[in-house]
Amino acid sequence: MPDSTLSQAIKEAYAAAPSSEIVLHTLEFRHTSFTAPIRVVLDNTDLAAFLESGAPENPGEQVDFIAMQFSLTKPEVGTNGAPEMSIELDNVSPEIEDQMSSAIFTQAVIEVTYRAYLGSDLSGPQNNPPLHMEVKSCRADDFKVTARCSFGNFNNTRFPNEIYRLTDYPSLAEVY
Numbered sequence: 485m486p487d488s489t490l491s492q493a494i495k496e497a498y499a500a501a502p503s504s505e506i507v508l509h510t511l512e513f514r515h516t517s518f519t520a521p522i523r524v525v526l527d528n529t530d531l532a533a534f535l536e537s538g539a540p541e542n543p544g545e546q547v548d549f550i551a552m553q554f555s556l557t558k559p560e561v562g563t564n565g566a567p568e569m570s571i572e573l574d575n576v577s578p579e580i581e582d583q584m585s586s587a588i589f590t591q592a593v594i595e596v597t598y599r600a601y602l603g604s605d606l607s608g609p610q611n612n613p614p615l616h617m618e619v620k621s622c623r624a625d626d627f628k629v630t631a632r633c634s635f636g637n638f639n640n641t642r643f644p645n646e647i648y649r650l651t652d653y654p655s656l657a658e659v660y
Contacts, residue, residue: 493602494610506603507610508533509556510549511571513619514541514595515587522580524573525549533606536614540595552576556598558615566634569617571596573629584624594619596633 497505508531513522521541525531531549535542553574559567573580587594597616599609617633624630650657 489611489613489615490600491610491612493605494600497602504604508601508603510599510601510609511554511556511573512541512597512599513584514597515583515590516592517587517590518583522583523547523549524552524554526554527551531601531606533601534608535599536608536612538613540597540616558598568620569596569598569615569633571629571631571633575627576624576629581624581626581629584622584629588622588624594622594631596631 494507497507509526510531510533511524528551530551532546533549534546535544537544555572555574557570559569576584584594595616595618597614598611599614600611601608602610617635619631620634622629622631648656
């Protein structure tokens with residue numbers, strides 16, 4: 485099933501696969517115990533790119549992504565089951581290992597955002613909106629960080645999740 489979140493430019497890059505166009509895959513990890521988000525790019529050089537205007541941290545700003553080798557399996561679009569993404573970060577620095585190891589043992593959720601950029605257009609991610617997930621399980625050691633992510637626990641979501649007030653919906657008032 486086609487992914488409607490992808491921009492036309494990245495769809496063309498995937499379809500034509502020109503050697504001059506590079507797709508840069510990035511991950512951003514956020515947790516309340518982190519001093520700053522952990523941002524990595526699947527490349528050999530660091531990346532400075534702009535975030536989308538609705539980003540959870542540093543919206544619309546240019547941020548740095550650290551070059552790192554990682555693998556990820558994106559969730560399937562239109563599957564029946566709970567979509568999950570698996571991530572493996574290889575050769576992590578001691579700082580990243582320590583931050584992830586300490587975050588695992590807290591009650592707060594580790595959030596992860598996947599963004600795809602085109603090498604020719606770093607003004608914003610080409611998947612809009614970016615893919616936001618929660619880390620469900622994580623293991624960190626001296627060599628790698630392995631994480632399984634999902635969209636969160638929908639069983640604990642209020643429905644309906646909006647409170648209908650007369651100030652917002654005046655037509656709810658009886659008129660005689």
